[in-house]
Amino acid sequence: MAGGMVKRGSGIPLRDRVRTGGVPLGAAPLGPRCPARHCWVADAVDGDGEKRPGLLLEWRQRDRHWEGLVVYAARLRPHGWGLVQEWLPAELLTPV
Template sequence: MAGGMRRRGDFGTLAERAARSRPAQPPPEPAPLPIRHCWVVGPEGVLPALLLGWEQRAAGWWGRTVHPVREQDGRWAVVEEWLPADRLRPAP
C-alpha cells in the first residue's frame, strides 16, 4: 500500500490486539516446601536440624534430616540421615 498505510489485518484480530494490551499475569506462587525446623537429640546434645520428610517403617516413624555432627577432629560436618522419631523434637 502506498504512503505507509497498513491494512487492518496487519495488526491481528481484535482479540489478539486486546490480549497484547493487557498486562501479563504473574506466575503462580510455588507450593511451600515441606521442610521444617526441628531439633535432633544425639551424643553432642540437642542440635538444630531441618526435617525434610517422614517415612513410616515397621519400627515406627522416621524423619529424614539434615543436621550438623562433630567429627573426631572437632570440626563440624553436615549430614543427611534418617532418624527415628524419638530423636527428633519440634522447633517452636
Template sequence: MAGGMNKRGTYGSMADRVARSSQPEAAEAAEAVAAVPVKHCWVTGAEGRVPGLLLEWRKRPDGWHARVVRPVRDHAGDWVVVEEWLPAGLLDPLG
C-alpha cells in the same frame, strides 16, 4: 547515537523492563519455596540438642522415622552437615 539514553520506544523505560523481567522469576521462586515441605526441628544426639531440617517422614515396621539434615562433629572435632534417617523419638519441634 540518535535518541541517546532517553529513548524508550515501545519497550518502556529501563525500570519498567527490569520490573517486568523480574516478576516471573519472583513468582517462580515463591512457588518453589511454597512447594518445599522443609520444617525446622531439634535433634537430640551425641552432640546434645542441635538444630535440624526435617525433610520427610516415613513409616517403618519399628515406627516413624524422619529424614533430617543436621550438623555433627567429625573425628577432627569440626562441624559437618549430614543427611540421615532418624527415629522420631530423637526429634522435637522447633518452638
C-alpha cells in the same frame, strides 16, 4: 579488584537466566508449601550428648514406626564440623 571486572552472567539478570532443563528460573512451579521444618535432633551422630538444630525434610513409615529425614551439623573431626543427613526415629526429633 579480583573478579570484579568480568561479569559471568553476560549482563543477564539472574531472574532471566535459564536452568539446565530449559525452564526459566521464575517459571519453575513452586508446588505445595515447602515441607522442610526446623527441629531439634537428639543423639547426634557425634555423640556429644546435646540437641542440635536440624532441618526435617521428609517423613516415612517403616515397620509401624515413623522416621524423619534430617540434616544437621555434627563434629565429625576433632577440629571440624560437617553436615549429616540421616533417617532418624521420630522419638529423637522435637519440633522447634
